[in-house]
Amino acid sequence: MPMLLSGADWAVALVFVPLLAALACFLVPRAANWLGLLAATLILLAALGLVGGLLSEGPLRVAVGGWGAPLGIDLWADGLSAILLLMTALVGFGVSLYALAYFAGHPRQQRWFWPLWLLLWTALNGLYLAADLFNLYVMLEVLGLSAAALTALSGSATALHAAMRYLLVSLLGSAAYLLGVALLYHGAGTVDIALLGERLEAGAVAYSALLVMATGLLLKTALFPFHFWLPPAHGSAPAPVSALLSALVIKASFYLLLRLWLELFSGLAGPLPALFPELLGLFGVAAVLWGSVQALRQRRLKRLIAYSTVAQIGYLFLAFPLAGAPSNADSMMANGAWQAVLYLALAHGLAKAAMFLSAGSLLRFAGHDRIADLDRAVQRLPLTLTAFVLGGVSIMGLPPSGGFIGKWLLLEAAFSQGRWGLALVVLVGGVLAAGYVFKVVGYAFTPTEIAQEGAAVPLGMQWSALLLAFGAILLGFAAPWLWPLLEVGAAP
Amino acid sequence: MNSVLVFALAGVGLILLGLYALLVQRHLLRKVLAFNVISSGIFLILAGLARRAPGAEPDPVPQAMVLTGIVVAVAATALALAMIQALRTATGRTRLDDDGED
Numbered sequence: 037m038p039m040l041l042s043g044a045d046w047a048v049a050l051v052f053v054p055l056l057a058a059l060a061c062f063l064v065p066r067a068a069n070w071l072g073l074l075a076a077t078l079i080l081l082a083a084l085g086l087v088g089g090l091l092s093e094g095p096l097r098v099a100v101g102g103w104g105a106p107l108g109i110d111l112w113a114d115g116l117s118a119i120l121l122l123m124t125a126l127v128g129f130g131v132s133l134y135a136l137a138y139f140a141g142h143p144r145q146q147r148w149f150w151p152l153w154l155l156l157w158t159a160l161n162g163l164y165l166a167a168d169l170f171n172l173y174v175m176l177e178v179l180g181l182s183a184a185a186l187t188a189l190s191g192s193a194t195a196l197h198a199a200m201r202y203l204l205v206s207l208l209g210s211a212a213y214l215l216g217v218a219l220l221y222h223g224a225g226t227v228d229i230a231l232l233g234e235r236l237e238a239g240a241v242a243y244s245a246l247l248v249m250a251t252g253l254l255l256k257t258a259l260f261p262f263h264f265w266l267p268p269a270h271g272s273a274p275a276p277v278s279a280l281l282s283a284l285v286i287k288a289s290f291y292l293l294l295r296l297w298l299e300l301f302s303g304l305a306g307p308l309p310a311l312f313p314e315l316l317g318l319f320g321v322a323a324v325l326w327g328s329v330q331a332l333r334q335r336r337l338k339r340l341i342a343y344s345t346v347a348q349i350g351y352l353f354l355a356f357p358l359a360g361a362p363s364n365a366d367s368m369m370a371n372g373a374w375q376a377v378l379y380l381a382l383a384h385g386l387a388k389a390a391m392f393l394s395a396g397s398l399l400r401f402a403g404h405d406r407i408a409d410l411d412r413a414v415q416r417l418p419l420t421l422t423a424f425v426l427g428g429v430s431i432m433g434l435p436p437s438g439g440f441i442g443k444w445l446l447l448e449a450a451f452s453q454g455r456w457g458l459a460l461v462v463l464v465g466g467v468l469a470a471g472y473v474f475k476v477v478g479y480a481f482t483p484t485e486i487a488q489e490g491a492a493v494p495l496g497m498q499w500s501a502l503l504l505a506f507g508a509i510l511l512g513f514a515a516p517w518l519w520p521l522l523e524v525g526a527a528p
Numbered sequence: 529m530n531s532v533l534v535f536a537l538a539g540v541g542l543i544l545l546g547l548y549a550l551l552v553q554r555h556l557l558r559k560v561l562a563f564n565v566i567s568s569g570i571f572l573i574l575a576g577l578a579r580r581a582p583g584a585e586p587d588p589v590p591q592a593m594v595l596t597g598i599v600v601a602v603a604a605t606a607l608a609l610a611m612i613q614a615l616r617t618a619t620g621r622t623r624l625d626d627d628g629e630d
Contacts, residue, residue, distance in 0.1 A: 181603065
């Protein structure tokens with residue numbers, strides 16, 4: 037299909053459009069709304085263009101400015117990064133629409149939201165497109181700084197506490213990652229991922245780099261037992277920010293860990309590459325169970341959804357022990373466990389964003405987010421509750437949602453390898469998720485003793501949440517279109 | 529004991545000292561200082577260990593990476609300090625409370 041621009045042009049646009057838009061929004065705050073929406077539309081088009089370019093041309097590598105690796109910065113896109121870029125673009129577009137209405141009465145927050153959010157988007161796109169470890173470090177830092185600043189946006193004491201804790205954790209995580217980069221450069225003489233994949237050998241340098249980088253990235257991905265910072269941060273940020281943090285920011289550090297594992301460390305000799313996935317799987321099991329149980333105990337809606345994120349992150353790590361040793365690099369993406377991870381990540385991104393956005397609408401309506409006091413919200417905010425329930429359907433893993441496909445693939449991999457324990461955890465996690473989703477729905481159907489007056493909720497907020505929730509459900513039908521994209525770049 | 533070993537040990541020592549302070553110290557300003565000590569340790573390892581061959585010219589690429597890292601650490605410290613200031617204005621304290629809600 038004839039393309040106006042090549043895939044490489046779209047890749048460069050994906051990094052520079054949000055960056056320039058962020059600067060423009062910072063300089064001209066009055067036009068921030070429209071600049072932000074324009075940028076979101078352009079980024080969505082660029083992501084689609086990149087996907088089209090990959091399908092027609094195969095994996096692409098762009099040397100920015102014409103200087104090549106190892107001294108220049110290369111952008112690199114294959115199927116995995118393209119799918120995550122597309123998810124970022126879709127969720128980002130939905131959240132941008134929501135934010136237009138959400139911040140309408142709060143000029144100070146609106147003024148700072150747009151530059152920070154567009155910088156966050158730059159960091160996400162740059163991270164998914166980065167080809168060398170040091171560029172990834174810079175993008176990871178920009179991501180952490182803008183996410184922490186966004187968490188503090190409301191200025192309340194709770195939000196500032198959560199943002200400060202998040203910032204310190206994020207800085208520690210990136211510092212650990214940078215230490216790993218230093219060790220790898222010392223060991224192999226390069227930071228380019230492709231070259232490192234060829235040169236890296238098992239030994240003290242590689243193992244210590246793996247441990248240090250994994251610790252840093254697990255801190256940033258909030259895997260149990262490093263999850264302590266997530267519920268306060270995601271629970272006290274403004275609703276669109278919580279959606280971005282849970283749906284997008286967490287996935288970026290997870291993607292980085294996955295990429296490092298697949299490209300650099302999984303093929304090494306020795307005991308550690310076999311033990312490491314088992315350890316991650318163990319943490320994943322603990323995350324699923326602990327996060328789900330804690331979610332059931334919460335009295336506030338946003339905290340509940342935040343603990344649900346802790347649990348869902350655990351599912352992503354259950355795939356590590358199920359993926360097994362890669363027989364050859366070609367079939368990595370054809371491995372059922374990694375396909376499950378991708379599906380779960382995509383579905384969670386869309387569904388969790390929908391849930392947080394609908395929680396924001398409920399907060400705007402009632403003035404509080406106490407679950408027990410949701411007075412007949414179903415009757416008065418049907419669109420919002422539909423969005424919440426549809427998102428919950430995907431989180432629970434009921435058909436026909438994207439979450440169902442992801443859990444199905446995970447169960448299939450577990451059963452075919454005889455890992456009954458992991459299969460049981462997946463099923464128990466689904467039951468617990470049903471518990472906390474229906475807890476909210478139950479209270480939303482019932483009246484409270486004293487009837488509450490509700491504030492009006494703008495239609496833009498209600499519909500953007502609903503559209504994202506529809507996306508999570510439609511993802512269940514989209515598998516035939518995703519697999520060809522995933523295969524791009526899987527072969528070396 | 530050659531210079532590479534000295535740099536490596538000093539860097540690791542700084543990182544461990546900073547990590548201990550980050551976890552134990554309660555005052556937020558000290559936590560930010562601890563983070564800067566950790567960063568210094570990492571930069572020391574990055575620049576000190578970088579030689580393409582023993583006895584050859586030092587490798588300029590890690591030095592460029594350290595410069596970038598220093599700039600990033602400055603920006604991060606600036607944000608952290610601004611946040612501490614805002615926290616102090618909002619609550620009058622400069623310590624992170626334990627999360628006692630719910």
